[in-house]
């Protein structure tokens with residue numbers, strides 16, 4: 001089997017942890033990202049112990065800070081001469097009250113859109129050094145329930161609700177990954193693929209903030225019977241990361257049962273361009 005160097009963000013819990021553990025058990029070199037050192041170290045030890053794979057390492061960064069994302073990317077660039085797979089898995093939902101980072105960015109858009117875009121951009125150099133690299137970004141089936149995007153209010157200053165922010169962030173990140181395909185084609189780079197995935201609905205800690213409210217505790221409780229296992233949920237990311245039959249496949253969207261259609265109701269080249277330009281303005285200070 002072709003062993004790869006794979007970075008999994010948000011590998012300290014849920015789908016990211018399951019993804020990292022399976023890829024480590026397949027013999028790949030796996031870099032675990034987490035934000036909490038103690039929690040990530042426990043996962044790091046568990047994966048090494050259970051898989052017997054010693055080519056597992058860990059790095060810490062809080063993705064609510066774009067400066068930390070930059071520092072984290074620089075560490076990867078220093079420690080690894082190339083990267084075969086980047087799995088943008090870290091993601092979050094917040095509460096019904098709009099929250100911002102200490103730089104004033106809306107938190108859901110930050111973790112679910114700005115960070116994958118910034119991290120992918122900062123790691124392009126090491127991805128280009130792989131003969132065949134893959135960027136896999138974890139979106140959500142809920143992108144289809146976003147409702148109409150507010151393209152003059154991307155960070156939802158006037159129009160925030162928790163579910164709208166989450167669903168729109170997962171729609172925008174699919175658009176951003178497809179935009180990367182065009183950017184790379186224009187730059188003549190054919191060795192990197194960009195696909196988005198969704199894990200269906202799996203019982204993880206994703207609702208930890210939302211379920212502080214009774215309304216969302218009830219919604220999560222009612223949702224439980226239709227959830228699939230975390231392992232099944234992670235299968236979308238794992239397949240997109242390493243399946244030989246997906247070699248060279250780019251710009252697609254996969255779920256646990258295979259390729260799916262993105263909801264294109266609100267898609268247009270112009271809308272994608274608006275979001276891309278907005279995000280570029282946000283990440284620009286962290287690129288150079």
Ligand SMILES: NC(=O)c1ccc[n+]([C@@H]2O[C@H](COP(=O)([O-])OP(=O)(O)OC[C@H]3O[C@@H](n4cnc5c(N)ncnc54)[C@H](OP(=O)(O)O)[C@@H]3O)[C@@H](O)[C@H]2O)c1
Pocket residue numbers: 009010011012013014015016034035036039061062063064088089090091092111138139140141198199200201202203204205206207
């Ligand atoms: N579970 C589902 O049903 C479902 C459905 C659709 C899409 N998704 C997507 O799947 C991905 C994984 O989510 P999950 O369900 O596995 O949730 P999870 O159990 O909450 O795991 C999320 C991971 O992201 C990390 N993370 C959260 N905030 C972070 C921050 N500020 N900085 C750095 N890392 C941070 C978490 O770290 P800690 O361990 O420190 O919290 C954890 O490792 C997300 O992109 C999510 O949107 C999940």
